[in-house]
Amino acid sequence: MKARTIRRHVKESLRNLGRNGWMTFASVSAVTVTLMLVGVFFVIMMNLNKVATDIEEDVRIRVHVDIAATKEDQQALEAKIKQLADVDTVEYSSKEAELDNLIASLGDEGEAFKLFEQDNPLYDVFVVKTKEPEQLEKVAKQIEKFEFASKVKYGQDDVDKLFSFIGTSRNVGIILIVALLFTAMFLISNTIKITIVARRREIEIMRLVGATNSFIRWPFFMEGIMIGVLGSVIPIVLISTLYTYSYDYISAKLEGHFIQLLEMNPFMYQVAGLLILLGAFIGIWGSLMSVRKFLKI
C-alpha cells in the first residue's frame, strides 16, 4: 500500500470518528468500561498469584528432632536429609532459638513464655526447603522414615486450600474476562454497524468504482484501533493511579513480611500494554465484524 493511501485511510477514519461523534463516544465508553473491569480484575488476579507464589515458595518442612537424640544422631539426621535429591537447604534451629522466635512473634504476651527458658518444652528443629514446592509432600514422607525425626510438619492443609482457592478464582476470573470482552466487542460492532449503515452509500459507490474490499475495509479497521486505544486511556490512568495508592498502603502493612505485592515497575507497564493491546483487538474485531456484512467476499 502506498504512503498516500495510508494517509488517506487515516484521514478518512479520523473524519468518520468526528462525523459520528456520539457513536464514537458510545464505542469508546464501552471499551473504557470493559477495560476498566478487565484491568482491575487482572491486577487483583496477578497479585493473588504473586501472594500465592510467595507463600508457596516460603513453605518449608519443619522436622522436630527426637529429644533422645544425641549430638551425633542429630548430625547424622541432618546429613541424611541433605542427601535427599529434592532437598534444597537445611537449616538448624535449636530449641532455644525456637523459643526466642515464639516469644518475639507473640509480642507482649510472649513475655509469659520466658518462664520456660529454664525448662524448654520445645524441640530442636531442622527447617527444610525443597527445590520445588510440589516436592514438599514426597520429601516430608521420606524424612518421616528417618531415625530421630519425631514429627514432620509442613502446613499441608493451608497450602492446599490456598492453591485451590487461587485455582478457582483464576478460572472464574478468566471466564468473567472473556465474557466482558465479548460484551465489549458486541457493543463496538453494533456501534460501528450503525455508522456503517450511514455509510452504506459510500461503500456501495466505492464498490461501484472498483475499490477492492481491503481498500474499503482499511478505514474501518483503523477506526476500530483508534476506538480501542482511546478506550484504554482512562482505564490505564485510573488503574495505575489507584495501584500506586493501594501499593503504598498495603506495602506499609506488609513491611518485613515475606508476602509482597507486585512492584509498580514493570507491572504497571505490563498492565498498560495489555490494556492497549486488548483495546485495539476489541476495536479491530468489532469493526471487521460489522463491515463484513457489507462486503461480498
Added chain:
Amino acid sequence: MIEMEDVYKKYPNGVVAANGINVSIKQGEFVYVVGPSGAGKSTFIKMMYREEKPSKGAIMIDGVNLAKLKESKVPIFRRNLGVVFQDFKLLPKLTVYENVAFALEVIEESPKYIKKRVMEVLDLVGLKHKSRMLPTELSGGEQQRVSIARSIVNSPKVMIADEPTGNLDPETSWEIMRIFEEINTRGTTIVMATHNREIVNTIRHRVIAIENGQIIRDEQRGDYGYES
C-alpha cells in the same frame, strides 16, 4: 465487446428476470434497452457490471466471463467500466471535484494524474467552474453530469447507464444525451436502459426491447415502439 449467451437469471424469490437472453454488442455501439416496467432491463444492466450473477449462461465483457469471475476480481473488472444511475449516486459531503477524484483515489492513482484527469473530465461535462461545489448545490442535470464524469474518469471501454435521464426534465435530458453522444463518438460502447421515447426516437441507435426477461426486438436505428 459484450456477448450474452443463453443467459438466465432467477432471483432467490423465484422471479425469472432474464429468460434466455442472447445478444452481441460490438465495440463503439450505442444501444438503448427499452421495455415495460418490470421487464428485466435493470437486471440485464446489473448483470453487465456484475452486480448480479447470471443463474445460467455466459456473459463476456471485453474478454472477461462474468459468470465465472471471482468475487475478489470484481473490483478490478469494474475499473474498466463506467456505470451511471438514475439517482446519480454521489457522496453528498464531498465536492464535485472530490466525487470524481474518488474513483481514481480508490485505485491509487498519483495525485498529479488525478488532478489533471479530473479537471479534464469535468471540462468535458462542462462543470469545470463548479468543481468546488457540493452536489446539493447543483441542479439534477448537473449532478448527473458529475456522475457521468466520474464514470468516464477511468477511460472505460464500456459505459452502462440505467435510466440516466429518469429523474431529469426533458431539457436537461437532452444535455445529458449530448454528453453521451460525445463519449460514444470517442469510441466508448454505451448501453443505456431508458423509458424516454423522445430520445430513443430522435437520436436513433440500436434498440433492444425486453419483455418478461426476453429480447423481443433488436433493431439497428430502431424506435421506442411502445405507446405512452
